Amino acid sequence: MTVVSLSLQATMLRLAAFAALLLFFRVSLELSWAQAIPALFIFYLGSGGWDFFLIFIKTIRRDVTTGLVLLRVKWQVWRHVREKNTIAKIFQKTASKYPEKTALIFQGTGESWTFRQLDEYSNRVANFFHGQGFRSGDVVALFMESRNQYVGLWLGLAKIGVETALVNSHLRMEALLHCITISSSKAVIFGVEMMEAMQEVQPSLEKSIHLFWSGEGSPESVLPGAKHLDPLLQLSPRHQPAPPDKGFLDKLFYIYTSGTTGLPKAAIVVNCRYFRMSSLVFYGFRMRPDDVMYDCLPLYHAAGNIVGVGQCLLQGMTIVIRKKFSASHFWEDCVKYNCTIVQYIGEICRYLLNQPYQEVERQHRVRMALGNGLRASIWREFMARFGIAQVAEFYGATECNCSLGNFDNNVGSCGFNSRILPGVYPIGLVRVDEDTMELIRGPDGVCIRCKPGEPGQLVGRIVKSNPLQHFDGYLNQSATNKKIARDVFTKGDAAYLTGDVLVMDKYGYMYFRDRTGDTFRWKGENVSTTEVEGTLSRILNLTDVVVYGVEIPGIEGKAGMAAIADPENSCDLEGFASELKKALPLYARPVFLRFLHEVSKTSTYKFQKMELRKQGFDPTLVKDRLYFLDSRQGRYLLLDQAAFGRIQSGEQKL
Template sequence: MQRLLLLELNLLTTLLAAIEEIRKEEDIAKLPIYQHHDPMQVRQNLPQLSGTIGLTDALSAASVDAPTEEMNKGKVSDKMVYIYTSGTTGLPKAAVITNARYMFFVLGCGFMVGVRQSDIIYNPLPLYHTAGGMVGLGTVFLLGTTTVLRKRFSASNFWTDCIKAKATAAQYIGEICRYLLSVPDRPHDTSHTVRLMFGNGLRPQIWPQFVARFNIQDIGEVYGSTEGNSNLANIDNKVGAVGFVPVYAEYLYPVTLIKCDEETGEPIRNSEGWCIKCKPGEAGIFLGKIIRKTPARAFGGYADKKASEKKILRDVFRKGDAYFNSGDILVRDIFGYFYFRDRTGDTFRWRGENVATSEVEAVISNIVGLHDCVVYGVEVPHVEGRAGMAAILDPKREISVENLLNGIRGCLPAYARPLFVRLMDELPMTGTFKMKKLDLQQDGFNLDKVSDPIYFLHPDGVYRTLTREDFEKIQSGNARL
């Protein structure tokens, strides 16, 4: 990819240190620098900076022909770019981003969370994804902010980078906030000027601790998907909430929750065949009404039309209507705040109760010192439902399963306690810091597939190493679980 830096001479002087720093990076060591003055003048004033190119000469060599009329034509509905989904539950899919969606997404997110034109935003996220590429860079193009990029996220350098850049806002996604908390306390934890952090994935269990430790004035937790038409934003620091929509505003912003089978994600319909809206406090699938002629409410879908059709729920409340099915289970309280519960398919049923994996993951992560943790349901032969299994990052084998169990007993009901625990050297993760469950779920507790240590909750009430004898008893249905 071609890159260039275009600056006036006075700006070259101001940014010299930054230019020298980024040119140390191997892939941009030959970064072309164009300037309005004669290259000789630059060499005389800034001898330590060589290789600049005179813009006047470059422009003189360029074509003077006017662009064709065809190049100037375009519509807000035109496809701008494809952005791949994270792929947490399967293969990534190419989501279609139109000009209109790009503008609505960036402006909506920026205005809702309180981004200012004067903000310097620290962006350590991958630019090929929605958060880093669309929102992070989009605020520069559409709101006039300044964005500071980092090639790769680093928990140990996050706050020192913010201090160096004089950042006033910073982005997060997935497990980034937990990674920042896992770094030992340091004096510069609060020496920065960041007033706003925005993104998605800040778990409610660590939210107060995160805000207090790093002295963050505002958290802009945003909910949405790359391809979806229904996004939410928490604009008033309500701990744990992913957004707010007053009940009376549903006609203006038609999003809703409908009852479903939390394990399969299948909508529950009444005797007349219509979906049933959730009452406050009830968990359900989050839907956004599709209005094709309204850019903000349209659903562009994926490059794969079959995959697009699977995300559309039809005849929801009346014949012919259509809603985008987020695939996420949320809860709305009586005031209109939304809270993320789980992904459909992640929630599983054990001993007659629904288990939300995200809640169990947060509890276990806190118990084991904020280590990465993934919880999922696994099939057990001859037993109804799926048993909970937790995969925990523990390369040094520091985790005490005894302490883990004691902590779990104090925080989780019996049906939500993982029956199996797998300690791993590395956990599969997407480029957007989200855990991938599918491969782990397929491995299950099968000793023929897994070489990592696996523990199971023995009938005597403690976690014990899963032996071949134990495994065969469970497989044959002769084990007491």
């Protein structure tokens, strides 16, 4: 294309922008010509010139559409607050509207529940636990793999105001005990598949904690005092229980997130948070009640439970639950259950692309892939190969107040904020120090906003009077305070710190860059470096252990790497791997080990991770002993140049 044609094209766009804005002034604002033309000129001078008009033309439809979604959800939130509704009450209306429609299908057994059956099961749960003396404000821990009963259990407890602590089913030993303890759980409901894990922690549990197990089969050994819940529920009444004195801003349940303080933190999820997160996704991505969603994500996470199951409870959508993701059976399941929406994390999309071609992968009815973490490098390939019309990428931690949504299928983006009226949704990117990740402030003491193209930490202003902008925090007040910064946008304000670095382009689209702080993401899970460091230090009886995430070409997230001070070369790798298997879930075990004489520290006795992270696991850069975890053999092998090459090429499975 010639310079002349490019210039002509730019001129035409400018004229179109002028015409659109002039029409807006005349029709919408009803200004006369004598008023509209001067207003157009003043608007042009004060708005950044031609660039603004181009931004206006490209984004006005997107911004207006999303603005209407925000207004709709905000209006519904205020109505539910005023009426003191809860998720349980809203579900009862959904169940009344679709009594015989399929609500949940569990792929593992093919078991299908209608909305009436889910309602009755949850009523039995509510009436049973109320009869056992559980009251509004009590907490019960739920520790089981995904299935229909999982949803019915926490929903039933919510019907009497009991808050459920959704414990990660991969946790063991200290981390499991910690999650039960910090939530002050009065009971634990666990799946029969978790019997062994519960046996390990039972001696350390308070004797007053009630234990209930659920599931088919006859376990070889049952915990002393534990009761089989399923037959007890069969005897429980199925009528609606008396509603608790709870409202929309009260607690619903807890979801555990990895924290910089070490062991998991219990994030508070109030009814309003559940509703707004689920509803913004539903309306923003233009879902429908007659959609069928395939949910293979864990139900102890917000993505699987709120974004996924929430569409069933609030909108009447059918959800297909699979206990665990399977790349080889993914499309087979979608065809079998006529799914129209699938959930993913970035890893899932890559695993699907790595599968050999199957005819079934083009025989489905899936129109939308919903999730987060899909890399731009495989975005188009994923859509083209599997015939997916829309990738519904979003961003938002369980507890954050600054969620984003890529509502118009913009490749690589996790969402956007308006450049025309950025203050409508009070979020932003602010500058941070590259090494320490501390906020950089200007002479006035307020944080410095990033310009388009400049990476910065995403923050969201906390507005206590606005349920959409509130930060509910964690059970631990200290952990809550660490996620709040003061004097961010203006003096005296407060904002939630996501700990994530994003970059925004000139149109307001956001792109994920990095996760800051002491956590990283691997195999779809957040890993706490502090927790892993503490575990390794105990196993090895060493003081200095540093854990950090390193990138591997072509793989989403970061693999865990541990730098261990071992001057005597005394580590027994086989014994170490065996102990790790007992103490940590697979995703939290270090993929790489680096043994060195001493770990460098700062003057304040903090480990210097930046240089270790930069050197990574390249044996040409690192002269210390290096090992990698062979997932097939379950042991650590020497990481030499040949092994490094296999890892870089993707030949070596990690």
